Structure formats: C-alpha cells, structure tokens
Amino acid sequence: MRNSVVQLCCLTLGCFSSSLLAINENSGASLIEEVLVTATKRGGQLIQDIPITIQAISGERLTEAGALDFNDYYRQIPGVSVNDQGPGDKRYVIRGINSTGSGTVGLYFDEIIVTGENLNTEGGRQPDIKLFDMDRIEVLKGPQGTTFGSSSLSGTIRWIPNYPDLTGFSADAGATFSSTNHASGLSWTVDGMVNIPLVADRLALRIAATKVDEEGYIDNRFRDGANNDDTEAVRAILALQATDDLMISFLAMHQDSLTRGRNGYMEQQIDLPASPSLNGGPVSDWFNTDLSDGRFDDSFDLFNLKAEYQASFGTFTATSSIFDRETEFDRDASAEIEIITGFTFPADGTGQSFIIQPQDRELFSNEIRFASDWDGPLQVLFGGFMQEEDRDFRSAVITVDSESGQITPNSLTLLDRLVSTEVDEVAVFGELTWQASDRLTLTGGFRWFDFDLTENATAVTGFPGRPGSGPGPELTSSESDTIFKFNLGYDFTDQILGYVLFSQGFRAGGTNDQTAASIAGVTIPAGFGSDSVDNYEFGIKSTLLDGRLIANAALYYMDWTDIQVRQQAEAPSGLRFTYRGNGGAAEVRGLEVELQAYPTDALQLGFTYGYTDAELTQNLPVQSDGLDGDKLEYVPKHTFSVNGRFERPLGSNGGLTGFVSGDLSWVDDQANRLRPTSIQYREIGAYSLANLRFGVEGESWSAIVGVNNLFDEDETTAYIFNGGSQPPVGFVPPAMVRPWPRTFYLSLRKSF
Template identity: 45%
Template sequence: MRYSKQIGFRLAATSSLMIFALPAYAQQAPQASNVASDGIVVTATKRTASTIQATPIAVQAIGGADLQAKGAIDFADFYRTVPGLSVQDEGPGDKRYVVRGINASGAGTVGLYLDEVVITGENSQDGGGQAPDIKLFDIDRVEVLKGPQGTTFGASSMAGTMRYITAKPDLDKVTGYVQGGLRTTKGADLGMQTDGAINIPVIPGRFAVRASGFYADLPGWINNRFEKGANGEKSKAARLSTRLKATDDLTIDTMMMIQKVHQDAKNYYNLQDFGGAKLPANYQADVVRSPYDDKSEIYNVTANYKRSFGTVTATGSRFIRDTGFVRDASLAAQAFFGLPYDTTGRSALVQNKHRKVDSAELRFASDFKGPVQMLVGAFMQNEDRYYRSSWPKADTTGNIPANAALLLDRAVNTQIRERALFGELSYKILPDLTFTAGARWFDFKLDQQSVALVAAGGGAGAGAGPVLKTKDQGVIGRFNLAYKVSSHTNAYVQVAQGYRSGGTNDQTAAALANVVIPDGYGSDQLWSYEFGLKNTLLDRKLYLNGAVYYIDWSNIQVSQQASNGTVSFGYTGNGGKASVTGFEAEVDARPIPGLRLTGSLNYSNAKLDRDNPVPATGRKGDRIPYVPTWSGATGISYSAPLGSNGLMGTIGADATYQGPMDTKFNSTISNWQHLNGYWLIGLRAGISKDAWAVNLNATNLSNNQTVINFNEIVPGVYPLGYYVSRPRTITLSGSVKF
C-alpha cells in the first residue's frame, strides 16, 4: 500500500496545528539554552546525543548502574517501571513487547536494537514477533522510545523502539568489573549468576578491546513428571568489542556477541492433568518432555567519520538466531487421529527456526553553524528464514527417539528484502523554536514457500507448494515542533506515522486438513498525535515529564481462525480500525542529598473503533488484548555515609502495578481469558566502599502469583497453562570494579 497520498493531507493538518501554536510560543522571551547536564545522554534521534530532558520525543532511559542496583538481568526485571510498556509474556525468548497499546498478531510492533544491530522479532505466521531476551551485562543503558519511530528505525517501530546500548571500549584506561551473586526463589533450589568485563587499551589513545561475559543458573519452581524445577533457566553469553581511532576524525567500532538460553520446560503450570485429575501446585501436565533452546549470534562494524559540519556513519550487521521449541501434542493426536494420549498418541510438536538478518545503513547527521540541520540515510536489510514443524511420536520416557514416526512434517522457507531512504530536516524558526519534518521511503518484498513432507496422520506429503509473494512500497512521515519555553521547561508537539508491512500465510498444514485460509495479508498503519512537556525544576532536584497522545490505527493485522467443522487453523488477516487515547507522567525527585523518589503513571484507552471484517473476532468497543488501562511504578532510595571510614550505605524500595487486561478482544472468542491486575514489590540494601559493593535484593516480596498469561495450545482440547511472575526471589551479590 502507498502512503504518499496521505502525506499531503496530514502535512496540511499538521502545519495548521503548528501554526496555531506559534503565536503563544512567539510571545515568550528567548531564554538561555543551558540544559541539565546530569541526565542520562541518549542517541534516540540518530542525529545528535542529548539528555532526556533536551530530546523532543517521549524517551525513557535506564542506566546500567540502576539496572545493576535492581539486580536486573533481562527485560522482565525492568519493563514494569517504563510507563506505557507492557508485554505478552510466555517466558524467556518468547515475548511480544507492547508500547502505548499497539498490539496485534504478525510482526512485532516495537523495534528492537542492540547498538546498531536490528534484532526485532520476525514477521511470521508461526510465532512471529518474539524477540530475544538480551541479558543485561556490561550495559551502558536501555533506551525506550515511545511513539512511531519508523522514519529513522523502520517498519516494525510503528509503536516505538527499544535499544540496548552496550558499554564501549575505553581508549585510555584499563578498567573492568566482576560481580556474582546467589539467588534463592521460593519453591526452587539455590541459583547463581555472575558477569564481568575487562577493558584493555592495546595501543593507548588508538585501539582498545573490551571483553565481557555472563552466566546464570536460575533453578525453576515448576515440576513435572520428569524432574523437579523443570522450568529452570541456564543462560550464558559473551561479548567482544573493539574501538580503533584510526585518525582524529575516524573511529571504527566492532562488536561480536553470542548468547545461549536453555530451559527443560516453559514457565507455565496446569491445574489438572490430561485425564482431568487435579494436579499438585506448580505442576505441569505434559507427558512429553518440552525443552526450549535459544541461541543468538550478533556481529557489527560501525565507522564514524566526524568533521566540523557533521558526522558520516556507516554500519553493517549480521544477526543469527536459532530456536528449538518442543511442546506436548499428545492430546491433539488423540483428538485429531484417535490415538490415546498415554500410549500410541504420546507425541510432540517440534518447532525449529533459523533466522539470519543482514543489515546495513549509511547516514549523515549535520552539525551546521546555521539554523538548518539535517539527517539523511540509506538502509538495506536481507533476511532469510527456515522454519520446520514436525510432529514425532515419543516413547514412554517422554523422549523423542531418533527414528520416531511422524504424524506431520512441514518446512517453510522465507526471504525478505527491504530497502529504504530516510531523512529529516530541522529548521530553527526562532532561537528556542525548532520545526522538524522527516520522511522514509521504503520498498519491501517477501517470498515464502512451504513444503509438506509428511501429511497429517503420517502419509506422504504433497511436496513443495507455490511460492507466495507480497510486496509493499510507500512513504511515511514525521513532524515535530520543539519549543524551549524557559530554562526549566521544554515542550514539543509531534505527529508521526508508523507502518508494518504485510505478509503471507503458510497454507500447507491447513490444506492437508481441507481447510482454506488466505494466502496473505496486507500492511497496517497508524498516525500518532502527541504533546509533551519536560520540566527541570528546583535547581535540578525535580524532573517532571509528561505526554498526552492519540493514535489512529487502521487495517490492523489480527489473528483469524478457519475451520472445516472439526479442525481449526489460525492465520493472520487484516482487521478493522482502532484508536488509543492516553497520557503518561514521570517524576524523579532528589529533595535532599542521597534521597531519590521516582514515580510513573500511564493511562491507555485502546479499543476497536469498528467491527473487524469477521465481527466474531472483534467488535467495536472491544479493548486491544494485553493492554492495561492503568499501569504505574514508584520507588524510593536513600544513600548516606556509614561513619567516617568511607563506607556508603543504600536502602531502597519499589512497587509496580499492571492493571487488568484480556488475552483476546472479547469473551466470545475461543480461549479468551481475563488477566487480573497486580502489584509487585521489591526491596534492596547495599554497602559500598571505593571499588567494591555488596547488595541484597528482594523481588516480588509478597510472592504475588497473579496469572500474567495463559498457555494456548489447542482451545478446548488442552487444560489451560498458567504463567505467573517469578516467585519471591532474594539475591545476595558482590561486585568489584577496577
């Protein structure tokens, strides 16, 4: 679909809005341009580094020191503190991020980056959108950019972008750290985690190497017939970074990272077994072992060439991800083929995915002397995926023999090619008033072919199917008016467009059962209208930020179902129209030395504005799934000297709230479930002196076991699986810096 025809109308509307706003701004006397220098510096605009308070978009950053103080090791440990960020969570490596109420099937709606590397969840009918859980070791900061970021970050950033920024090599000093800790989780054995880094200037001032690593053994609290603590997680990761200052103007950074995650079983439990009998607490019903493996490899080279008039950046990346997921399919074999689940039907669905993404970008960010600044760039991405889904029988030990008989076997090959040109032009209308207009031209092509290797029930498959193709081309835009109201207050108005390309539906499995599903679905798009204020008050002792927004979302990609009366198959189609009205607020107060008070609040009214094309899948007024109306967080910490020997003590507490939400649009949809709201409370205390520190952290102190998601396999056939937050966990850790 082309968007360029919409740009003219939107530009006119945007210009009218901004012109209407100009007189009030123009009456203000020019103020000093100094901004607070003690905030976290972000690179959210790709044009220049600036503090959060000076960046005219909604962005929140969490520094590496704060993540370490909270004992955070992955996304689940910090996302609740970010207003407007929620998640559809099924455990490590199996999450869909939701920003400002934009959530749907198909590709992810939130772009995900590690430095310059695109690691966004894939666009796929079979579990699309799930992004890797990057472990939080040797991290400089995490940036969460809210609202459409498509002009600078591309297609799947229609709702926002999240960026993990790693610590970079230091050219001048030998530095590093080592930390380790013991973790005890209610209902689980003792676990441990450790990470560290070392930075070596090989050629001082010119070339440095930074190496870091991570390991965690987190025992599980859910049992099954095969083992105790079956959902335990073992993770390990290593990263090697280099920085070469080839000349005073040219810097070349490289980064290589590998990460592996393994679970013997996922994080859900069942209330009853496959025969309907009641199970003990925190117990899985599976009669087949269901391990999960996730391996990611990330490579990047980035060159920055700085001149007095601007910076040229060239970056190239490769992201490889291999996942293997086994889920019990014994009840499905009983329902579809008449094979008893506890004997001849004992079987599993085995899903193996290989994904390789090569991306490159060349951009220029100006640093002109006059009122005009610009960002221009070109982007390309080649993605290749191989997905295989087989249905082998298992033995009585719950294992799958090497020569297991197959009830179904199919493979899918996918190729995606994307090209884009993007740019932004900023003009300083007045000394404190800047207008920015940006656009992105994109060209997207997807080819997909499925191969039926074994037909349903075990017969010969039909072989290779047709090559399904989809493509998309168009232009999207962004408009921003930033005004420095005073030395204490910055305001902005932004109108931005986001989009997500369409895709294909693998018809192989459905065709084997004589069920007809569409061969593809179209793109969806949205416009976001936002007004924000950022205040730095009381001599930088109080930061108060907020934004109100309205999002108009059309042609939504939604999950549909097709059936032959006996068997149903899911596919992705295009729905109706939705809107999101919301506001968010953040406060960060430091009233006296050592005391810090934080708080955040988000309201989101995300609902369908008209029925989906198939009304049973969503009706006007239905709330968008996995979007709470209210969410928030609050925290307090206090640090003070302990005597005169240099010891420093710190205590802190935090509480987060996620409001109620639903898993489907309405209760008439198969397997609709309601999720109750819940609070999580954490406490922490620490002692430090010079380079060493000892910390005690408690998360989920009240051991809240409110269900946060449900395991959906075959509605009406399998007993529900329940996901909860990690039970009360206490971590004792120590660290040394050098």
Template identity: 30%
Template sequence: MKTIDLRGLLLAGCAALAVTGGATAAQAQAARDYAIQRQDLASALRAYSLKSGQDVVYDPSLVRGRTSPGASGRLTDEAALQSLLAGSRLSARRTPAGGLSIVPEGEAGRPQADATGEFSPPAATVDEIIVTAGKRAERLGDLAGGASAVTGQQLKAAGAQSNADYLGRIPGVVFNEGTSGQSAVTIRGVGATAGIDQGQGPTGYFLNEIPLTEPSYASGIPDVDTFDLNRVEVLRGPQGSLFGSASLGGAINYIVNTADASGFDAATETTVRHIARSGKASYAVKGMVNIPIIQDKLAARLTGFSREDAGYIRNLGAGTRNNLQVNGVRGSVVFTPTDRTTLSLLSLYQKNKSDEIATTQSAFGPYARSTILAGPTDYDFEIHSLRLDHRFDFANLTVLASTNTKDHVLDSDVTRSSALRTFAPKGVLSQEIMHTKMKTIEARLASDGDGPFKWLIGGMYSETNTDVATLSSLPTGAAVLASRYNAAQLQGELFNRTYSHREGAEKALFGEVSYEFIPTVTATVGGRLFDTKYWVEIQRYGINYGLTGQTVPRRNAGDDGFVPKVSLAWRPSRDLTVYALASKGFRFGNPNTVVDLPGFDTPAAWASDSLWNYELGAHSSWLEGRLQVDASVYNIDWSDIQVRLVRPGDNLTYGTNAGSARIRGVELAVVGRPTAALTLSSNITYLDAKLTETVRTASPPLLEGTRLPGASPWQISNQASYRFSGPLTPVLTVSHRYLAKAPETLQGPDVKVAGYNQFDARLNVSLDDVDVALFATNLANKRAVAFGYGLSSTGTGLSEFVIRPRTVGVTVNWKLR
C-alpha cells in the same frame, strides 16, 4: 547449534580480574595528545568529543557566537575541556550515563553524580541522560517525543538481570513474560496479541542501532544481559521514519559499552539468590575487562556472563522444572586512527536454555503443569557488526553493517490433542527448529553544526533468510508407526514433517530536517520511503499429506510507501521542552501459507497496518534540577490491523487486515530529590485502547469496544531510595509496581491477565571498590499471571505464564574505575 561452556572460564576470569585489577588503577586517568586549534566553540567541542570518545551536549544558544582558545599538548580529558571552555563563562557537568553537559557557570555548582552514581550534599539534582534516539547524541530532555532511558548505573542499582526486571516499570511499556527468548513487549497498547505475532511484531528491537527484528514470526526476541550495558533507550510511539519496520508501537535500543582506549578497566558481578518453590540456589557470575592496546588509538573490551535461574514450575508428568541457563560473551574493538575517524567492531553471542516451558496448567496447581514429555527450549543469538564514523568538514558520516543470527529449538508435548495418542504411551512430540540470518547495512550523513538548520539523510538495505522445520514424532515409536502407516510416509519416529524457507528484504531512504525559525522554537520534518518484500515456500510430508507430500508453491507479499514524522518543539530554556508530534509507523506484510479451501476466498497475503500517533508532551526540570517531570498525552488511530482469523470449514487460521482501534493515553514520569539522601520517583500510565470496528468474519467475532490484549488501563511504578550517612554509605530502596487487568487475547476478552501489585526491597552498601546488595523481590510472594494462551480444550485448564515468586539474594559488584 553452537554449544559454549562459559562457566569455568568466567569464574576463573572474574577471580583474576579481582586480584590484578588494583595494580592498574593508576592508568585510569590517562593523558592524551590534544591538538585542537582556536575556532568556534561548537566545532571545538565536536573535536573534543571525537578525541575523548565522550558525548558532549549543550543548548546551541549557549555556544553560538563564542570562540574557544583551543587545547594543545598532552592533557587529561578534564584539563583539555577546561582549556576549551576558558573565558566562555561555561562549565561542564558529568552524568552517570557517561556524557558531558555544557552549562552556564552559575549552574555548574549543582552537585552532580560521582563515579558511583551517588550524589553529594547539600542538594542533589536529577541526572541528565544522553541518548541517540534521533540517531545523533542529545539530551533526553531535548527530545520531541515520548522516550525513557535506563542507565547502566540504574540497572545495577536495581539489580536487574533481564528484561523482566525493568522494562515493565517504564511508562507505557508492558512486558509480557513468556518462555525465555519468547517474551514480548507491548508499547502504548499497540498489539493484536500479548505474545509473539504470527507476522512481524509491533515493537522494534536494536542493539547499538543494529536491527534485531525479523520480518515475520520471530525466531526469538533478544533479552540482552544487563551487565556492562551503558543504557537501554525506550522510544514510545511509531519510529518508522528513522528506525524502519517493526517499530509500529515503539522501539527498544540496547546500548552496550564499547572499548575505551583511554585506560585499563575491569569489573565483576556475582549474585546468589533463592527463588521460592525452586528447591535450590540460583546464581550469576559476570566479568568485564577493557584493555588499551595503543593508548588513545586502539582498545579491546571483553564481557562474559553466566546465569542459572532455578525452576519454580514443576512438570508433574515429566519430572522437570523450568530451570534456565543463560551464557554469553560480548566483544568490542575500537580503533581511532585520527580525531576524525573511528572504526568499531562489536560481537555478541548469547545462549538461553530452559529445561521446561514456563507455563502453568491451572488444572494441576498454581505452579505446576503435567505432560508425558518435557518441553525444553533452546534459543541462541549471535551478532557481528562493523561501524565507521567519520567527521567531514560539513557533516558526520556513519556506516553500519551487521549480521544477526538466531536459532531456536522448541519442544512441545501434544499428546492430549493428537489423534495418535491412543497408541502413544510415551507421548507425541512436536518440535520446531528455526534458523534465521539477517544482514543489514545503513549509511547516513548528519549535519555538523549547531546553527538553526540541521539535517540528516540516509539509506538502508536489509535481507533475511529463515528456515523452519516442524517435526511430529512418537519417541521410541518407529515400530508402532511402521505397523500402521505406509513406510513412504514415515521417517523413523517422524510421522509428519513440514519444511519452509522464507526470505525478506527491506530497502529505504530516510531523512530529517529541522529549523529553529525563532531562537526557542524548532520545527522538524522527516520521513522514510520504504519497499518491503517477503516470500515463503513450504513442503509437507507424512501421514497427513499423502504418499507424495504436499507442496505450497512460493507465495509473495510486498509493500511500499512513505511514513512521515512532523514535530514542533518549544525550548525556552534548557530546563523545559514542550512539543507536538505526529508520526506514522509501518511493518512487513506476510503471505498466507494455508492451502486453498474451495468456497472460501483466502487472502493471498496481508499488508502493513496503518497507524498514526498524535502526541503532546513536555520534558521539564524544576527547583534547580531537583525535580524532573515528563508528561505526554497521545491519540493513536490504528486501522487495517494485522489479525489472525479462523477459516470456516477446516478451522485453520489465516492472516488478514481487518478492523480498527483507537488508543488514547497519558504518561507521567516524576523524579524528585528533596534532599541529597532521598530520591522519589513515580511513573503512571493511563491507557484506553479499544477496537472501534466489529470484525464479524472472525470466529468468534471481534466486537467493537473490546479492549486490546495486554493493554492494562492503569500501570503504576513507584520507588523511594534513602542514603544513610556513616560507614559503608548504606542505601535502602523500596519499590512498588501495579498493573491493572487486561484481556489475554482479542478472541477471548473475558479471560484476564495482570491485575496485581508487586513490592521489592534492596539494601546496598559500599566499601571502596566493592558494592554489596541484599535484595528481595515479590515480597508478598504474589502469584500473578503476566500472559497466557487461554483455556485449553484438552482438560488442562488455563495455560498461564506467572511472575517469579518471592526471590531473596545477595549481589557483590567490584569495579576498577
């Protein structure tokens, strides 16, 4: 595994950026050579978008039939856009997400967010966000489906460092905090466990559309650092038609900023904080530099970050804490040789290392556990991608190729449950070492035009290779083992060894067609034709497997089919979209790897679940943009659920498809700005997610009416921000979150997690290019369980992951432009 020490480099680099950045500020508003000829306005705006690198969105009815006079000469982006819109009675508004929205001149006077994301008096509108949820740029408010987007500016304003700081505040999303790299997200209650699935998980994860979810048990779930993120898109409901496997309940797409050839830019962020019960300070230092190499043609961007969170859970036996270190670097190179072609390279490396697993054991106290051996975790992920975007006269081509590598090492003290504990005074260790490499290529063509007919067609192929070693050992116990067991079964301190090799492949054709058959109503039909294959082979050696070991020959699983998506959207104005949607999701099946048991018919494999989502919703803007209301109601029918059951006779678990569930929910998101100074928001989710069929082959039986794990019936998030007038423009933000109780597992529905309120506060002040924030999270210092593994049979009580105790600190941000 790789080891990279980034801290000294980051500290020095951030200091250098702060000193030298001001000298290059004059380059921020660079001019470009524009040569956009007179043509229809829609085509002119597309040419401008490619040249400037900015997303431009608009209601097609606004530009239909209009002609642009063009833009020629060396112009700033603003001047070029004004030239293109001359005489059209249209204007542009910029959003904090970096997009441009074309609106009638009468609406252009609405005050919009400035470069800092703040709003100017006398009134303020809710910002518009540009997303690529449909694999083409469009306004969030135009989507025919449930979706949310958190912009980089919003992440910064909230002081978010990781997934735990923001995902759980989004409607329909529950963040199940676990060990670093092992935290899972449940969307709309779709999940048979609140933790890591033994097969492919129900939520898809992407980075700039690069798929990050492997076809089986996850070697790690990325927690992408929030610094220099453009936005995080959360798509609720199955996304199989465009995003493929894993997105059974929904998908999360992290969008990082890429290189910008228009001018130099730089930024730094430094945080110091204290976590209650940790005993020492935590810190984070981050930096970004964007360098144009050839003006308007070629640029490079480098982002680095280092964070250390002091541990608040003590291992009384091993003397360790759950200290966490996160170090990483992102790099981007973008080359635009012509106004039609863009090549983009993107790389990321991130390393998460914890000194101790972050579970408490209730027998030893609210923030404690006790084992002989420490339980450190080490999780790395590395991504490299090459993307081509080219505009033909009739369509836009995108080709995206990527590699994604994950490594994890997880140590567990299993002394209390091991038969060897009577002669293992220094403990019994189980270590899991996992390496996964995933390669993916996707190519698609999307129609270029704003007429009533739009289309998208594409294909993809992905292959994944995973190697897993599970090693059981007696630390410093080689001599004891040699005196008790045959030497042929041992390997030094190792007494049991399991090695597995797994390979998976997915290939698919996908497409989508939409037609605006009357000026305000659009019908969309799409789908994905898929084929998945997965196989595994296992070798086991040691004292449990005889003198020659045990081999599980290759076992296979495969699936193919078609998942459709149909929607109808009514858009009477740019301020209202009402939609109806039906969509289906899918995920990989997997083979069972337990040895055969005489007298019991163990399934050879399990297949994809069957899940249909039926949804009605609306995105709306009121009071001249000062109030935004998004609402949806949905019904999910889920059958042939992928579950783990216990085999009678040897109590080993196996996977199968069994049972069914019904999920009904309502999601409401409201954002209002009654004045320029005050912003209020509230997200409310009601969820009724229960089994509709009893599975008696389970042990214990899974009973009809049981609530799905982690599917809290109520989830509420509220926030109020007030910007005071005067020096430093202070902004005070207070927030609240409530998550109702839910079962921890399907097998033990009486053990509950969640059921808590959390209150946070933050005060931001600004001085020129520097922002300073004082913050406190979990003000009441509430101990609450986010997720757990139930009651242990070894006398250690409940094994629980708890939310972070009260945390106070200060963050200083500097940005050149």
C-alpha cells in the same frame, strides 16, 4: 498482603510529596544526572532536550537492581507491558499495540536489529538479551517508523553496551546468589569485564561475559524446576580511533539459552475421553501437566561494524550488522493430537507427541547516514538502509516415548512442513529541522521503503503420517510506501519544553503458506499487507527547582488500521482453515507521567503513571475474535510505579557508603482476549510487585542484599492455551503465568 502493598504505596507517595515540599529549603542543590541518549541518530543528546517521549535506564541502575532481562525493569516504564511465556518467548507491548504476526516493537542492540519474528499466536519469541556490562537502555514510545523502519509500529527499545575506554585498563567482576520460593535449588549468576588498551588512546578491546543458572519453580512429570534459565553469553568490542575524527568499532556477541519448560503451570489435569487416566482432577501447586518433555533452546550471534566520521559540518555514520539466531522450540501436542485423531494415551504410542519448531533466521542489514552540524537554523538527517533476511522454518508433529517424553527411533512423524523465506528491503529516510526562532523548532521527516518477499513451502509429511505433497508454489509479495513525521518543539522557558508530534509506524506484510490449505481444498489469499499506526501526541518536559526535579508528561492518541489478524476460509467439506490477513481498526488514548526528584543530596525519588485506553473501533474479519468496542488484549488501563534510594556515609573516614533502595509497581486489570464470549477469554486481575535492596559500597567494591517480589505476589499475568479446550471433545487446561516468586539474593561486585 494487599493491605501491606497499599500501605507501602501510600507511605512512599507521602515521602515523595513531603520531600518535594522541602526541596526549596535545601541549599547547594545538585542537578539530577541525566542519561545521554543517541536515539534520534543525531549524536548524544540529553533526554530533556529531545521533543519526543524517551525514557532511559542507566547501566548503574540496572546493576544495582540486579536486572538480568526485560522483566526486571519494564514495570518502571509507563505504557510498557509484556506477554511473557518464558526466556526467549515474549511479546513486548508499548502503548497497547499488539497482535499476532511480527513484533510491534522494534528491538535494537545498539545498531543491530534483533526484532523477533512471531510464528505462534501466543508469544512473540523476542530474544532475551542478558543485561551485563551495559551503558543504558533506551525506550522510545510511539511510532518510530521514519527512523527505525518496520516493526517500530508502537515504539523502539535499544540496548546499548559499554564500549571500550581507550585511556586505561579496567576490570570488573560480580556474582549473585539467590533463593526463590518453590524453586528446585539455589540460583547463581556471574559476570565479568576487562578493558584493555592495546595502543594508548588509539586502540582498545573490551570483553565481557556472563553465566546464568536460574533454577525454575514449576515442576512437571519429567523434572523439577522445568522453567529454568541456563544462559551463557560473551561479548567483545574492539574500538579504533583511526584519526582524531574517525572512530571504527567492531562488536561480536554470542548468547545461548536453554529452558526445559515455559513459565506456565496448571491447576487441573487434562481430561480427554480416550484417556481414562486423565480425569481432569486437581494437580499439585506449580505443576505443568504436559505429557511430553519440551524445551526452548535459543542461540544467537550478533556482529556489527561501525564507522563514525566527525567533520566540522556534521557526522557520517556507516554501519553493517548481522543477527543470526537459531531456535529449537519443542512443546507438548498430546492433547491436540488426541482431540483431532482420537488416538489413545499411551497405548499405541501415537497420542503422546511434540510439536517441534526449529528456525534459523539471519538478518544482514546496512545503513549509512549523515547528521549535519551546520551554523544556521537548518539541520538535516539523511540516510539509506538495506536489509536481507533469510528464514528456514520447520513445523513437525512427532510422537514421543510415553515414559521419557522424548523422540526415539520408534517415533512416528504425523506432520512435517518446511518453509523458506527471503525478504529484501531498501529504504531512504530523512529529517529536516528548522530553528524558526530562539524558542521554536520545526522538524519534518519521512521514510520510503520497498519490500520484496519470496516464500517456498514443502509438505514432507501430510497429517496424520501420509506422504506429503512435496514443494508448493513459490509465493511472492511486494510493497512500497512512504510514511511521515512532523514535530514542533517550543521552549516556554529555559527549563520547560513543550512539543506536538505526528508520527507514523508500520509493520511489513507477508505471505500465507498455501500447502496445507490446498490439501484441504481451501482457497486463501497469497499474502497480506502491512498495518500502520498514526500517532498524535502532545508533551511537556520540565527541569525545575535548580535541577532537582524533573517532571514530564505526554498525552497521545493512536489510530491503528489494517491490523494483521486471523482470518478463516471454509472448504466444501466444512473444514475451516486459518490464515493471516488485514482487517479491523483500533484506537488508543493515553497519558504518561514521569517524576524524578532529589529532595536532598542523599535522597532520590521517582514516580511514573500510565493510562492506556485501547479498543477496537471496527469488527475483525472473524467476528468471534473481536468486535467494535472490545478492549485490546494484555493492555492494563492504569499502571504506576514509585521508587526511591537513600544513602549515607558509614564510619568517620567516609570510605564507605550505605544505601537502601526499593521500588513498587502496580498493574491494573486486563484480559488475554478481545472477545469476552471467547472460550479462551480470561480476566487478569490487578497485581503489584515490590522490590527492596540494602547495600554497602566502597571505592572499588559493593555488596547488596535484596528481595524481589517482596510480598510473593502470585496473581496470574498471562495464559497459554494449547489444544482445542472445547468441552464437547475434552478439556485442555490453560497454563497460567505468574510473576517470579519471592527471591532473596546476595550480590557482590569488585572493580579493578
């Protein structure tokens, strides 16, 4: 299989190189169609005209590739990776910046902030927004703190849906049927859209919906295909052209996803001293050995009201958004409870157990901004931001029935804690741009922010089943600071833009729950502060050969300080208690290259390469977690991808077009932990993924047959650890995550 991948890679690169040499011989060259983006908050701009690193993927490309979520496209973007533990449980990584705590990548659905709050050490629990009726996806790399605020520490991802067309009726429907190796059955996805003008050229409604039934391939003792994806989503957007200058839109979206198990399988059974039947022996392929029946139920609602007024001197934008997300995360805790307490499986019913973590999180955010369009060399962007966030989180350990793996009336609660958090944020941001000459542009930006956080925790039940101590003290934390950005853009020619960029990003701090610590007699800090990244970048963007070749590159250095990391305090009894603090530092050096070419009108080729060297430059507070020189986790040093598409007319009348397209991505070695001496340290080998598609398109319909993961790559891409995994007290095998197995699919689409 490896030889096949190498051969395919060499063949594709060879075609790319030879085709580029032939470009000058082609007459009647047509320009590459660039995607218009709004990432700078200055209105629509072509990517090649913006002096920062942005990549965009069009909705047409997403539809043709059958992309459903982030996993289906991120490998085509250099410098981007993901720690994936299943639907709704991901941590996105841009340019190597990742750690425990809140997300390090800002996530936006148009104007709506959807960045997840990380509550565990392995996954990010970022929402998996399904990709249906999309206009584009924008990926901004490097800190975006001045424009997008907290958690855009290393970059920002924006999902932009299609908005209503005021001029006419249209509709679209599609269905995909697929078969995955090792899966429990056939999978299917349907989606549809209808665009209805209610008042000609003034008012229109666009409604889109999708249903995903993706069968899993990992079995457990309770069901086959437990890592399924069962999702329903619907979105409506109402657009009103109130006057020639004023556009008002309202967006509402609901999505509900359920999976019965994470994307992790084991190669060995649990081996614990008190459970003779669990002997650590081998298990069947693609099997999860959890002793209770887990699930992840993720439901969210998005609302946005936006008004844009275009005056002759600039554009005023006011936007108000709500992100309301409810999650129910239940995972097996049986091994951990036995290790801690010595309970047996399943004789007394207390060893088999869940950790349940339901959360209700609501973000209410408002922003108003002005982007100038003045005559003259000076332009400004200025705005204000306000956000209110409420989180209600429960973490409980509850015993389950030994046969069903579910909670019953006889279940016992071994631990139960409630945490309520309120976060208020205000910010002011701005940019001043000076066109110093016909070729030189200077931009300076800032963001002043102020956070106030209040947290209340209640110990309902103390471990293991004792009455809880009740409400703890109210914890508060506040922080105020200013970050900056400086950008110089220089047009060497009309086709070549060079830029130098300094930008800063930050991630807000928080509080440490004192409840459990006080029970153990441990003193820990009440809170922790923000961490920050300084980014220094040089880039080149070029559009060459009469618009048939785009060649972009960026070289960057990032300095990450006051990292939010795990720290420990020790009680008089010797018990160690873990909390979150600031410590350590890291540096990231990288290079990103992107090429797009149209050698002929029928052939499109693309190539990307990313180099990322990310390592600690200062010891972490818990030195067993990381020392100076350790490589950052889940950061491959090299990645590359190639893609291509060839089309030609079918038949003599030219009414049909046939095409073949494909892509290949390769990801270098990486590791799941900083310290090679950690008992949970695992090296992750290099792997490659290839996808291939054949299609026929008519004026209003298309049919595509394709295969994803053509060579059925099964290299481990992530590890999930539960329990102590300590040889003296027993062995709890980690769950391993692999790419989704080879999948054949048929996709049909019809427009009206």
